[in-house]
Amino acid sequence: MQYSSQSVAKPYFIAAIGLFLGQILFGLIMGLQYVIGDFLFPAIPFNVARMVHTNLLIVWLLFGFMGAAYYMIPEETETELYSPKLALLMFWVFLVAGAATVLGYLLVPYATLAQYTGNDILETMGREFLEQPLLTKIGIVVVALVFLFNLTMTMLKGRKTSIGLVLMMGLWGLAVFFLFSFYNPSNLVMDKYFWWWVVHLWVEGVWELILGALLAFVLIKVTGVDREVIEKWLYVIVTLSLVTGIIGTGHHYFWIGTPEYWQWWGSVFSALEPIPFFAMTVFAFNMVNRRRREHPNKAATLWALGTGVMSFLGAGVWGFLHTLAPVNYYTHGTQITAAHGHMAFYGAYAMVVITIISYAMPILRGRAANSEKAQVMEMWSFWLMTVAMVFITLFLTAAGILQVWLQRYSATPIPFMAAQDQLTIFYWLREGAGVMFLIGLLVYIASFFVGGNEKAKAA
Amino acid sequence: MSGTFTKSMARNIFFGGTVFFALLFLALTFDSMQAIPKRDNHANLTPSVVAGKKVWETNNCIGCHTLMGEGAYFAPELGNVYKRRGPEFIKAWIQSQPTGAPGRRQMPNFHLTETQLNDLVEFLKYSSEINTANWPPNIEG
Numbered sequence: 001m002q003y004s005s006q007s008v009a010k011p012y013f014i015a016a017i018g019l020f021l022g023q024i025l026f027g028l029i030m031g032l033q034y035v036i037g038d039f040l041f042p043a044i045p046f047n048v049a050r051m052v053h054t055n056l057l058i059v060w061l062l063f064g065f066m067g068a069a070y071y072m073i074p075e076e077t078e079t080e081l082y083s084p085k086l087a088l089l090m091f092w093v094f095l096v097a098g099a100a101t102v103l104g105y106l107l108v109p110y111a112t113l114a115q116y117t118g119n120d121i122l123e124t125m126g127r128e129f130l131e132q133p134l135l136t137k138i139g140i141v142v143v144a145l146v147f148l149f150n151l152t153m154t155m156l157k158g159r160k161t162s163i164g165l166v167l168m169m170g171l172w173g174l175a176v177f178f179l180f181s182f183y184n185p186s187n188l189v190m191d192k193y194f195w196w197w198v199v200h201l202w203v204e205g206v207w208e209l210i211l212g213a214l215l216a217f218v219l220i221k222v223t224g225v226d227r228e229v230i231e232k233w234l235y236v237i238v239t240l241s242l243v244t245g246i247i248g249t250g251h252h253y254f255w256i257g258t259p260e261y262w263q264w265w266g267s268v269f270s271a272l273e274p275i276p277f278f279a280m281t282v283f284a285f286n287m288v289n290r291r292r293r294e295h296p297n298k299a300a301t302l303w304a305l306g307t308g309v310m311s312f313l314g315a316g317v318w319g320f321l322h323t324l325a326p327v328n329y330y331t332h333g334t335q336i337t338a339a340h341g342h343m344a345f346y347g348a349y350a351m352v353v354i355t356i357i358s359y360a361m362p363i364l365r366g367r368a369a370n371s372e373k374a375q376v377m378e379m380w381s382f383w384l385m386t387v388a389m390v391f392i393t394l395f396l397t398a399a400g401i402l403q404v405w406l407q408r409y410s411a412t413p414i415p416f417m418a419a420q421d422q423l424t425i426f427y428w429l430r431e432g433a434g435v436m437f438l439i440g441l442l443v444y445i446a447s448f449f450v451g452g453n454e455k456a457k458a459a
Numbered sequence: 460m461s462g463t464f465t466k467s468m469a470r471n472i473f474f475g476g477t478v479f480f481a482l483l484f485l486a487l488t489f490d491s492m493q494a495i496p497k498r499d500n501h502a503n504l505t506p507s508v509v510a511g512k513k514v515w516e517t518n519n520c521i522g523c524h525t526l527m528g529e530g531a532y533f534a535p536e537l538g539n540v541y542k543r544r545g546p547e548f549i550k551a552w553i554q555s556q557p558t559g560a561p562g563r564r565q566m567p568n569f570h571l572t573e574t575q576l577n578d579l580v581e582f583l584k585y586s587s588e589i590n591t592a593n594w595p596p597n598i599e600g
Binding site: 048189408 | 487500513533
């Protein structure tokens, strides 16, 4: 490691992986509740499990992004972090706040939690993905501001690279758009309209800047390709992301009481949204093919290539599948949406965080790369998790197509639960693929404990 | 990419493109704000509906159900449930949960008061009257 302050990234990465495991366990609980409806009821009702599943996802990705930024920014700016102590302090604040929130979800009825945490002062709770109590939301803002202050101060005193700039823009954007989570008007249409300014403008907007920056950083390191070339690609990719993604928000404004011209704006621009992801895939493979060095960390390179491919499939292809308004009219809010959500989050954001962890963690532990044995194990985990996610997506897609047919498209539509009963086989298969995913994740975690031989010493 | 297309050109296109499309999005949003009042059923946004929305939120209904297609996909769409089932059925249904039928999906009992039940029903009625461009395709949601 070039700068000693980069080491603050380590606890962030460890927390990210721990919370990732929690996310998957709750995913498996929910998957089982889809077929054995009363499983763990009333101890953990589905809505609680889902809240934990999705909130843990968001929080572990944020831990990953923050760890990535603390690792990358000193190297990009060629200077030590403004305040490593502040970074460590914020780590504990965020971890304790996150843990307390999850325990609150699990141990207290949600209505009671809302009452005790000031929801009556400012009503922000009970909206998908933004279920956090007011106190937690304020905590997130505080952590984000201190984090951004720390990095911005570092940036100001050091070298300003394009990767650093794009990363910082993504992170600032993340914080700014989160502020819309405090706006919850009684008018449901307005509520939904601006709710998407957090959710969509995060994952199909500013998060893509973070994604691009992380990928570009790792590709420079593992391929040795000229920074000028990689940063030019980065600008092209993030241009395509925002040019398509900002107006692409319109694909959420089809059926929620918004003007119908959004069906045109949303369809056209979101049909273009696969392009930046395709460019990312081409970029990753191109850079690896043009590599000027053989970096000993093969696992990190595999994750980087995987991010390109899986984000294109999950966000690009599966997004396009149901984004055109005439199609979305039938698929909106079905298992098709769930299929897309799973592969897109895994392919784009889970994988890019694992990519940077895979690259940085060995260095943080004092070696350029892990031992051959540990890397082989990590690559096994790559294939297990990735193939499992492909199957999860395919089974949910099959369930979704059948659901749309039975409940929405056929001449004699049947009620929701009657349709669900006929999808059981696909839900069982999805749960099986979910178990495979968990095994992959356990193999991934185990790979950290496989001893390193002395071959690859610190670079 | 050839040498004639430089990084600074790419950067300029990035900033220019982002600003342009962000402004376009803001303009469309401004226009939407003018058009939404014609569709959003705000005339029926009574104190009871506002209270009902809070009941909806503080019991995390969105954690299982969808509302206008948004939410979780574990339980039925409720944006049009008022039209599908009517007020009395909705209240009776909520009060009779959980069914306890072995192996079936269970909805918790949220111990809502009569006022809360009425407010929630009013909220669902208001929601069902928002102009959603004819979505969902049929009454089953």
